[in-house]
Amino acid sequence: MTKTYVVAGAGFKGFCDCLELLKQPDCKVYMVDPAPFFGGVIYSSEVHGFNVDKGVHVFDSIPVDLADVITEIMGGAVKEIDFVSESAFNGKVTQGYSLPDLSSMDDCNIKDAITAELVKLASEDHSNDHFRTLRELFDGRYGKTAGSIFSKIFENIYHVEPNELEAKALSQTSMGRMKHLSDEEMLVLKSHSWLDTVLAARRKSLKVKVDDFVSIYPDTGEAMRGWCERTTQWLQKKGVELCLGESVVKITENSGKAVVKTTKREICADKVIWANDNVKALSSAMGFECDLSDYQHRTSLVLMTMITEADKIKDFTYLQNFDPEAVNYRIASAGIFSGQVKEDGTSFITCECPVELNSEDWNNAEALAGRAWQECKHLGIVSQDATLVHLDIAKIPVAFKLPKLGYSEQLDKFRDDVSLRSKNVLFRDVTPFYRREIYLDSLEIGSLL
Numbered sequence: 144m145t146k147t148y149v150v151a152g153a154g155f156k157g158f159c160d161c162l163e164l165l166k167q168p169d170c171k172v173y174m175v176d177p178a179p180f181f182g183g184v185i186y187s188s189e190v191h192g193f194n195v196d197k198g199v200h201v202f203d204s205i206p207v208d209l210a211d212v213i214t215e216i217m218g219g220a221v222k223e224i225d226f227v228s229e230s231a232f233n234g235k236v237t238q239g240y241s242l243p244d245l246s247s248m249d250d251c252n253i254k255d256a257i258t259a260e261l262v263k264l265a266s267e268d269h270s271n272d273h274f275r276t277l278r279e280l281f282d283g284r285y286g287k288t289a290g291s292i293f294s295k296i297f298e299n300i301y302h303v304e305p306n307e308l309e310a311k312a313l314s315q316t317s318m319g320r321m322k323h324l325s326d327e328e329m330l331v332l333k334s335h336s337w338l339d340t341v342l343a344a345r346r347k348s349l350k351v352k353v354d355d356f357v358s359i360y361p362d363t364g365e366a367m368r369g370w371c372e373r374t375t376q377w378l379q380k381k382g383v384e385l386c387l388g389e390s391v392v393k394i395t396e397n398s399g400k401a402v403v404k405t406t407k408r409e410i411c412a413d414k415v416i417w418a419n420d421n422v423k424a425l426s427s428a429m430g431f432e433c434d435l436s437d438y439q440h441r442t443s444l445v446l447m448t449m450i451t452e453a454d455k456i457k458d459f460t461y462l463q464n465f466d467p468e469a470v471n472y473r474i475a476s477a478g479i480f481s482g483q484v485k486e487d488g489t490s491f492i493t494c495e496c497p498v499e500l501n502s503e504d505w506n507n508a509e510a511l512a513g514r515a516w517q518e519c520k521h522l523g524i525v526s527q528d529a530t531l532v533h534l535d536i537a538k539i540p541v542a543f544k545l546p547k548l549g550y551s552e553q554l555d556k557f558r559d560d561v562s563l564r565s566k567n568v569l570f571r572d573v574t575p576f577y578r579r580e581i582y583l584d585s586l587e588i589g590s591l592l
């Protein structure tokens with residue numbers, strides 16, 4: 144008998160869940176999303192004739208199985224990205240590394256203190272480590288000295304103190320490992336099994352294949368939008384009914400099925416898979432009220448697209464800036480790695496600048512852009528004589544949603560409320576953040592249905 148599923152959310156999570164459902168021999172899938180396009184946050188915007196992703200978006204470090212599906216969807220038009228990442232801290236750039244590199248600090252006493260604290264931590268038992276706050280996690284993993292530096296870096300990027308957040312906020316950051324010495328010295332420390340899990344060295348110096356994951360990017364010059372549009376067609380060919388520009392209004396139970404009323408149709412489904420984090424909309428559709436926004440810290444972002452001469456842009460993937468005084472967080476040579484150079488020789492870089500909502504920088508983003516452009520020159524992303532031909536500023540009020548203390552408890556309560564009202568609505572786990580984790584989490588969906 145045909146099973147009918149409604150997947151609410153046409154972002155990457157909805158896509159991965161859909162992939163799993165399509166493995167069933169006889170099923171009909173409806174994918175519902177209020178946005179008029181497939182892809183969620185991945186969908187690129189058009190800026191002065193360029194396709195520009197909303198920040199750095201790549202299929203980075205994904206399993207080969209997923210890369211095969213993406214390659215099939217793209218008709219082979221993908222390129223492997225050999226990440227040329229960099230990170231900046233203390234005004235110094237470290238090549239081939241995308242975590243904070245504290246080895247660029249001049250003060251050897253601080254580095255010695257960090258090493259001594261790590262060695263002491265390594266002698267302790269960590270089997271029952273449980274950190275309530277992110278600050279406790281920083282201190283418990285990296286020691287108090289490095290923990291306090293990580294906290295400052297974190298505060299500058301996310302505009303919240305890590306002691307206000309649950310430890311699991313770490314999973315949305317690039318701060319899951321630490322490096323404070325040269326690669327050779329880090330490798331010596333990493334020979335201890337616990338330190339190996341908290342410390343980092345640059346991949347190149349590890350001299351072994353670190354994992355089997357691959358990093359790819361669409362190779363059609365349309366940025367991630369190219370993938371979104373091809374995936375729309377691919378899903379439709381597989382029989383998925385894409386209900387875009389449609390919202391779920393009501394979910395009720397009838398004869399053991401879920402009746403889903405959208406703004407345009409009614410679907411009688413065996414299961415509803417809620418593949419987005421909109422708790423408010425789901426509770427409202429099910430006839431109760433829940434809003435977890437007070438339990439989330441929302442970081443806003445000013446995303447700048449800077450159009451300049453292609454030959455003045457450094458040919459690399461992206462840089463993460465961990466300088467506590469920095470304006471830019473991530474800067475990408477996105478126009479170059481997405482293959483977009485116009486006949487007039489221009490291309491673009493993107494700058495993600497986390498800024499507090501309604502702050503002076505938010506309200507006067509042109510002035511902020513001036514500082515960001517100078518920072519790009521200083522970091523060598525564009526050469527000193529590059530011209531800012533066009534500037535586009537997009538303000539994203541909610542870019543990251545970080546769990547404040549108490550969030551998980553409230554989320555569990557919400558989950559219970561949902562399952563009390565219906566056994567046919569599956570509220571998906573909202574914790575997996577990066578695409579690899581989202582995909583791996585979706586592989587479990589069969590056992591959850």
Ligand SMILES: Cc1cc2nc3c(=O)[nH]c(=O)nc-3n(C[C@H](O)[C@H](O)[C@H](O)COP(=O)(O)OP(=O)(O)OC[C@H]3O[C@@H](n4cnc5c(N)ncnc54)[C@H](O)[C@@H]3O)c2cc1C
Nearest residue numbers: 151152154155156183184198199200201419421424577578
């Ligand atoms: C700036 C930025 C850069 C990132 N870069 C990377 C990266 O390079 N690599 C990586 O692996 N990860 C990256 N991520 C993480 C990224 O969020 C995930 O990888 C993934 O794309 C998120 O997919 P999603 O489906 O969970 O969310 P989204 O893409 O946000 O999709 C959610 C969808 O649900 C829809 N929706 C909302 N309410 C409802 C409703 N009531 N009913 C139905 N649908 C609804 C929305 O319209 C949206 O389409 C980045 C995140 C950000 C914010």
